[in-house]
Amino acid sequence: MSEGDILCEYESPHAVRNPSPPPELEQKGQNIFDDSIDNTAFSKHWLFTTLMKLIQEVDKETENKEETEFGVDIDDELQNELCRLWDMAMNPDVAKFLQEFRAVEILSGVIGKSKAPRVTEICVGILGNMACDDDICITMSENKKLIQMTILLLESPDPPTLVETTRLLYTCLSNSTARNSWLAAIKQSERLHENVLFILHSSTNCDLLKNTAEFLDTVLDEDEELCLSWTSQEFVVSLLEAVKQIGYSHSDVLETFLHIFQLLSTSEKGVQALVLCSDDVLVPLLKYLMSMCEYEIVGLDGREGCLSSAISVVNVLLTSSHDAADKLTSEPDFIRCLLKILEPAFEQLHEELQDIYREPNKVAVSDGNCENGDSLKEDTFRVTVVPSSSEAVEGDEKKPDNTATDKTGDEIDRKRINTLCNVLRVCLSDFILALETDAADSDSSEPLFVPVLKYLNNSCSRQRITYMLQLLGDGDFESSVQNLKLLADKYSQTRLTGIIANYLSGVRLERSNSLIQDVT
Template identity: 45%
Template sequence: MENNTDDAEQKEENSSSPVMDRNPSPPPEAADGLDTEDVDAIGDTVYSKHWLFSTLTRLIHMVTDLSEENPEAQMKLSDDDEEDLCKVWDMAMDKDVARFLQEFKAADILLGVISKSRCPRLTEICVGILGNIACFPDTCVTLSQKEDLCAVLLLLLGDADPPTLLETSRLLLTCLSHKDVCSLWLQRIRQQTSVCPNICFIMCSSTNTDLLEKVGDLVDKLFDLDEELMKSWITAKPHDKKGDESDTPLDLTSCLLEAVKQLRSEKLNAIEIYLHVFQLITTVEEGLENFAAPNGPGKALWDFVCDVVCEDLCQQNDLEVALHEQKSTLVQAFAVLQALYRCQDQWGSRAEPNIDLIGILLRLCQHHSENKEDAGDEQLQALFEITSEFLADLCIHIPKEAVLDLVNKGYLTAEICVAAANSLLPTYKASFQHLQAALLEADPNLADVMRTRFPD
């Protein structure tokens, strides 16, 4: 019995159990047709305080009895117990229920259950209930003030159960999204040294794409909120969970790359999250040094993002579709590629000019010149600006052979040459001149067109 989990910031989508596509049926007291005044409803809901109290009490006794009988035994929930707990999970999405659970000290109860649990499904449900409680600002503040609970939740990032990791990541992301407590959580994450290696281990070893997407969201949020945390994680070299110093240390950017490769094969729309993380990393010196290192992940990331742009986002016959459906992803991709391109001089060898990538940039320039109505679209304008700047970087070093390949593949026609020149001039005059010189050797006729249109 798995659970579908959506973005932590959208509480209305935080579903707990696929068998509960609606709110759970009223508890037995209401279902038996008793008078309304006899039903101890929680707030304005039809949920019973007595039923909720009984369910949580039963949970406490169940976990306590089993842990006393055999502390090491793997525990399994009965179907009835799991169904009732999933009802509580769904009920916690209601603000009145979340507040009642908080008043009932459910967070302390669930912490005790998590600490004693020998059942992955039970742990997942308990964290999921806490995640729904945390969706509301006031209950999130109260929950976040419980230091013991927060410490246990951060340690759960080292759990081996993917559904539990998914719910833990969702809960942490929810708390980081509440402005009143995000600084408190950032402080705890900085202090808990296991968070970085555990997240790296998830990214480099998990094949669960829902988990990888949510962990990517979590890293993106952390880096967006705390640049110093990002710098410390970039430079850290945590070892894997075995703690064996002889093992190759985990590298954050390499782990990010492994995760996004996994997402590409099954969940392409989620890679924008990781591209934004990479882009954030390129904004600090520590990140650029990491990508520029001769044996670092820079070249591998360059090859990967080039493939994504050329093979997945901008195929030959779908440029119009790509522009309107993938424009934000393309902005991130080009920003990352441009930063990596500027690091190439420090690699063992420069990457060969990617003709298809340059061709895509040229086609985007042509599209912009022919579609002035796009001027009101801020994302398309941002895409055009990064396209022009990146094309200028590529053209300043472009060899004659590459220009000849562009002509032979149909990427450089008279119309595209003019569009490229309009994109480069007057800001990137040196790049235009270098392109013109290479074009003169590769295709004198096209060079004459450029000279005629732009005599100065």
Template identity: 40%
Template structure:
């Protein structure tokens, strides 16, 4: 059984096990009439207090017995136990049940179970239940104040079980999304030095795309909330002590790159998360220095993002479709490319003027000039502004050979030349003049069209 959930940022998001297509029906109850049933109900729900008590009590006894019998060996839940625990997991989606579990000290019970558990599925379910409890602001605050529990959850990022890692990442992301406790969690994450290397290890080694996407969400949220934490993580070289070699240094940016490559092969939508992380890194001086280093990851990230834009997001004949479906991803991609292009002076091999990339930018300029209604779309406007500025950077250094290739491939035509001029003028006049000068040497007729339309 696997667990599915909506995005963690939604205020009342819930982690549930798809074992159930709906919330479980209440178990059979004993009692005398309607009054007894009402007394046993949790809040306004039809869920039974008695059944929940007995299930959690049975869980405590079960874990104690298993840990005594097999203190080291992994164990497996019975089908009946797993089904009942998954019912609790689903029930915790309800606000009244979540509050009742909190009042019943369920967080302390689950902490004890997690600490003693030798069953990956049991650990996953317990963290999932906690994740549901944390979805509501008041219960999240109470849960977040339990220091021992929070410390164990952060250490679980070093677990070897992907489903447990997924539920732990979801839980942490949920807590970071609650404004009343996010600063408390950031402080704990700063203090727990294993968090960064554990996340790096997951990103560099996992093939589970759901996990990689959720870990990316977690890193993105952390970097968005705490710039100083981001600076520390990208400049430090955390040590990975899991492998055969001792103290293997991990580079966060390279781990991010490995994760996004894995996502590209199976889950293209998850790429936007990692592109935004790269974009955040380029907003600080430390990040630009890392990407500008001769032996740094800048060129590798540039090559990857160029390939994604040209082959996955904007193929030759689908610009309209790409703008409709991928505009937010394109904004992040071009923001990263522009920042990396400005970092390339010390790279051992410079970023080649990618003909197909320039063609896509020219088509975006043309789309902007021909579709005035795009002015009402904030994301398209952001994309057009970034690509215009990027085009200006490219034209300042554009070699004559590149212009020849653009003309020969019919990428530079009367329409795209005028669209490029419209994008460059009046803000980027020197870039326009460089493009015009290169064009005058390769195709005087196109140069005349531009000077006729823009005589100044």
């Protein structure tokens, strides 16, 4: 049976009859209504009466021979009762009771028969609430007709129905046991991708864009084949239109969209699509980073994941698009944002994992601002990270032992911060490499990137520069520090040269002391 036949089956009087009440209702009579649903205060009698009214309403609608694009919606009283049932379906006991008496089949039949958009929205919403129960969701995943009908509902022109349809899809795809059945149906659908593109490109409904983004993010993250097949320049353009609608300030929705961009950037095909739209893609990414860095002190506050996605995608464009590289390396704003974000991330990571030891009498205090002619001497600041967490930072108050802290939450936060620091490390290294490449290719005495060096030399705080050097100072990224020093020296940025030289001197001294300790 083709996809196009699914809804038609419900509509054909010769294919199936109108949805009927469960046989238990006829067999057991009024006795079934005697008790409330399990441990709830919800009435079985009221629930079945409401379902009966809905079925009767669909019967009347079906008997009406006048065909219209949209049926006349049901009266307000029945709508209100159905909305109460919709809310009730979030209760696990009610959801299981509905499942026991074949509510999924009844609601599916109503969706297939009714042309009233409000009825369809409510029925899909009830199914979405029921799907929040893992067992019910798994049972739903065995109903191929329900899956195909849900996918076909993405063609609906009614935004509220689309909101509930995308929510139902996301809920079922989030269930690891039920997921494969839905993914298989999505792969077989010929028009789903086209419908999703239309929603992204055209919708002004933020709830719909949110649910669509969550649905897409799950699909692309779980199925590499779909991620590759859906990747295109048209897809990137549609995503950008949706982002433009929701805005560039931090939100959970924006975080989901930025993660989708990051997923696209993990394949060669995705990188090509992003590069083709590089100018347009950079706009929301840089606006988001700028909004996060609006104030002198950047508060991460659980935004590490969103920042990691944004910086990761920008870095892909930096390393893959010459035009993007020129834009990013010719203005100080990007490096300024990276270093402002690095500061709290670096400090928070080392607060949680290991204490920071500062050499006695060599602590420099910075408020994040530094003007040309900084009064701090070039040899007064060096931070050495040691693996032990037993020593407190000199001058810092001891923090209370939060034994009641949720360890799982702490581990998740630590992982996000660590990921952000790793993304910053790679991006800063690639940024310095881009400066070095431009310097080698430039025919002029002062390349386009010199304002970036001047910003680091004249306006960037010593503390932020040092954090950057520490982040890059180990392993595969160590050469980035040397390259930055060569560029600073070549273009006469003496303060920056001195800070880097001081850092390198401290590193060499630390390694020498470590070697002596190993020998002794």
